Amino acid sequence: MSTSSHPPNRFSLAYASFMVRRPGVVLLVILALLAASVWGASKLTINSNQLDLISQELPEVKEVKRIIDMVGGSGYLMLALRGSDEPTLKRVADDLAAQIQADKENVRFLTYKLPVEFVQENMVLFVKTEDLAEGKRRIMAYMKDQLRRSNPFYIELKKTEPVKLELQDLIDKYSSVGKKSIRDDYYISQDRKMMMMLIKPMWDTNELGKSKAYVEKLTQDLAEYSKTNAAGVKLVEDYDLMGDAKTVAYGFTGSYKTAVDDSYAIEESLGPVAVIAFLAILAITIAFFRKWAPTVIVVSGMVIGTLITMGFTYATVGELNMITSILGGILMGFGIDFGIHFIFRTRLELGAGKPYDVAIRDAIINAGRPALVSAVVTAGSFMVLMVSDFRGFSQFGFLAGCGTLILGFTLFAWSPALLALAGRINPTLPQRLIGVMQPPAATNASGKEVRFPRPRLLLGVSTVIVVLVCAAAVPWNSSDPAPGQKLSFFERIQRGVGFNYNTRALIPEGQPSVRLQDEISARFQISSDPIAVYTKTLEEAKQVYEELTGHPEKYKSIDQVVSIYTFVPPPEIAKANRKILDEWEEELKEIDVAALPPEMQEKAALFKKMLSAQPFDVHGVPDIYANQFRHLPTTKPENHGYLTFIYPSVDLWDGKLMLQFADETSIIKTADGKEFRAAGAAQLYARLARIVLADGKLTVLLVSLWILVMHFADFRSVPLALASVIPLTVGLAMMLGFMSLFDLRLNFMNIIILPILLGFGVSHGLYLLHRFLEGTSPVVALRSVGAAVASSTLTAVAGFAALLAAKHNGLKSMGLVATIGLFTTLVVSFTVLAAVMQLLHDQRVRKSGKPPSDLASPGATDSETKAA
Secondary structure (H helix, E strand, C coil), X not given: CCCCCCCCCHHHHHHHHHHHHCHHHHHHHHHHHHHHHHHHHHCCCEECEHHHHECCCCHHHHHHHHHHHHXXXXXXXXXXXXXXXXXHHHHHHHHHHHHHHCCCCCEEEEECECCCHHHHHHHHHCCCHHHHHHHHHHHHHHHHHHHHHHCCCCCCCCCCCCCXXXXXHHHHHCCEECCEECCCCECECCCCCEEEEEEEECCCCCEHHHHHHHHHHHHHHHHHHHHHCCCCXXXXXXXXCCECCCEEEEEEECHHHHHHHHHHHHHHHHHHHHHHHHHHHHHHHHHHHCCHHHHHHHHHHHHHHHHHHHHHHHHHCCCEECCHHHHHHHHXXXXXXXXXXXXXXXXXXXXXXXXXXXXXXXXHHXXXXXXXXXHHHHHHHHHHHHHCCEHHHHHHHHHHHHHHHHHHHHHHHHHHHHHHHHHHHCCCHHHHHHCCCCCCCCECCCCCECCCCCHHHHHHHHHHHHHHHHHCCCCCCCCCCCCCCCCCHHHHHCCCCCECCEHHHCCCCCCHHHHHHHHHHHHHCCCCCCEEEEECCHHHHHHHHHHXXXXXXXXXXXXXXXXHHHHCCCHHHHHHHHHHHHHHHHHHCCCCHHHCCHHHHHCHHXXXXXXXXXXXXXXXXXXXXXXXXXXXXXXXXXXXXEEEEEEECCCCCEHHHHHHHHHHXXXXXXXXXXXXXXXXXXXXXXXXXXXXXXXXXXXHHHHHHHHHHHHHXXXXXXXXXXXXXXXXXXXXXXXXXXXXXXXXXXXXXXXXXHHHHHHHHHHHHHHHHHHHCXXXXXXXXXXXXXXXXXXXXXXXXXXXXXXXXXXXXXXXXXXXXXXXXXXXXXXXXXXXXXXXXXXXXXXXHHHHCCCHHHCCCHHHCCHHHHHC
């Protein structure tokens, strides 16, 4: 009878026997699959449209699509020009505008200046009536004083100071509409050193590939202009330089550019990361095997399995996205685990003196069961992500889950088939290729069983350390620190591991487009991109505008609202102001303009126009202003209407503030009870952030239940099932504790690591417990498969640790969290689980009534016993 608690079933015997008897057929099938997969993988493309990754039925997505159809979306590609010479800035902007607008294939429209004459002439209808009256009083006092002093017969008996015309406070108050200055047609900063050009491409911000290609083309066009412009002005892409009369520095930002920079920072990191991961995995495998042949076998199998997975991806999904593009590196780190365990087990079986074919067959059977359970549990843990509403995660879960199974079967077919084929050539060749491992002795020189000394003490000490580390992850103090408050070490760990909502922590440090965006916010006092609210009629647009501007207490995160009604004077104010203007015109009839000083006469024409301003409604707004808020001629009939733009007052890089802004503006209810939805990048990112947070909690719960159910199904014992999950549960808890101790926090990217770590962590307990259940002592079990567990964990660590070389901080955080989690699960396996196994073994010995020397030795699992 076999001493294993799980005798091999017919399927495992048949599978193992087929691998040994028909290695050539197996290899040919794998190579055929590889050829087809390489062809499919070569056709894989990366879909960079992030909008496709979110459910198309979400209201946020539908509204964004409507805005895209109407005006191409709510964001811009911003081209900022910087220089100390204002005329040069304006001349260059005019030249570039003509060049950019001529590109009808890529550019929908360009905004870089807006005539302000209409607004200047009618501004008197917008100002508060009391301010207009005060302005009238000051101007009339000044004019009368000037007339009096210019009179040649004016005699001043007592010297008085001339009346000064001080209007700066009123001018500053009404010098802009929204944040656009009415002093200048151009979009130029108050210090006259930066010019903004707002480009609306023919696609929306989510089509990253097109945006990237256009920025590259525009950069080439600017380089050509720099060489050929008649004024000899040199253009330089620089995010710090201040230009002059002969040099203009430029840079790109806006939602189009920041989205491209963030996503392609991830993509550009993947190549170096994959190379580093591959080399590290290769080095670790060689170090543990100490031979080239087994390394070549498992690494080649890993590469083949990964390529077959890529072919499977093409056959099922058809393309990669910005999330699934990291699939290959993760699968390599996880997948090689199966080959390592097979080779180590084969060396052990060969070390027991078995012929090569029996050793290969028994290795498949003995290592195959925990490998199969591990593959199924890990694959299921990945596939749990399919519940996500975010298609990036759901597709990743599906492909990573299927890829885990593919790699498991590939390595448990490729590796044994190669060794079996080598054995056919020469029966001693497999042993020479991979080496042998003598089964660890169950007893020492004196005949006593080798055991972990004082397992209860080891378990107690380990438990105390684990509890202390895990306690650091618990938020004992839930209060938020005061802004700018620097917490001490003990104050910090009282708040637990925490979650970092600031998405600036995820992007590459010093990202030029983000720095430029901050500079624009400071110079123009405006956020880079607005969100938009669609209304079908002008009346609805008016209701939305009045709701948003009339209730600042409800919309605390809104900085400004820009609508077609921004250019329409409030009827009550316009009527009251017109009355003052009529009175003013009557008073001015008594003044001879020709008698005024020359500098005042020059402004008289504009002044007269301002005095003649008449109230007007929305239909009096010139098209050059109104067209900013109307649909384009190409818009579908069902999307005809008007847009109201909302600019945030908060930093949208801060996730909490972004969620607040999205909550305040997602549904706008007007006075008559109608509801309107805002649409834009902020709304989409807020929805995605909530999906990620909810999915992080749900997937951890589902993965935990899945693991427990599968482990119970495998062991048919609650104590053994619980013992097998000790490494992953305790290891994960310790990971969170160490994160708190080292001031590391979870974020929107690394939170997805938690279910992945749970899925991979099952292998530690599975391999150790299955070897232990073959009848060996814990020490023998650990010495038999401990090296395989350690090496497979370190290869996974190498895969994730390679992410630390990425430029993208989000990827770095994923790599760091995964590395800590994998190390803690490994340490727990060799301490806490080892002590638990020793206690279980002692209990098993006591129940058997036999001394340790009577228990089956590691070599008892020979072919005859297995066949029984």
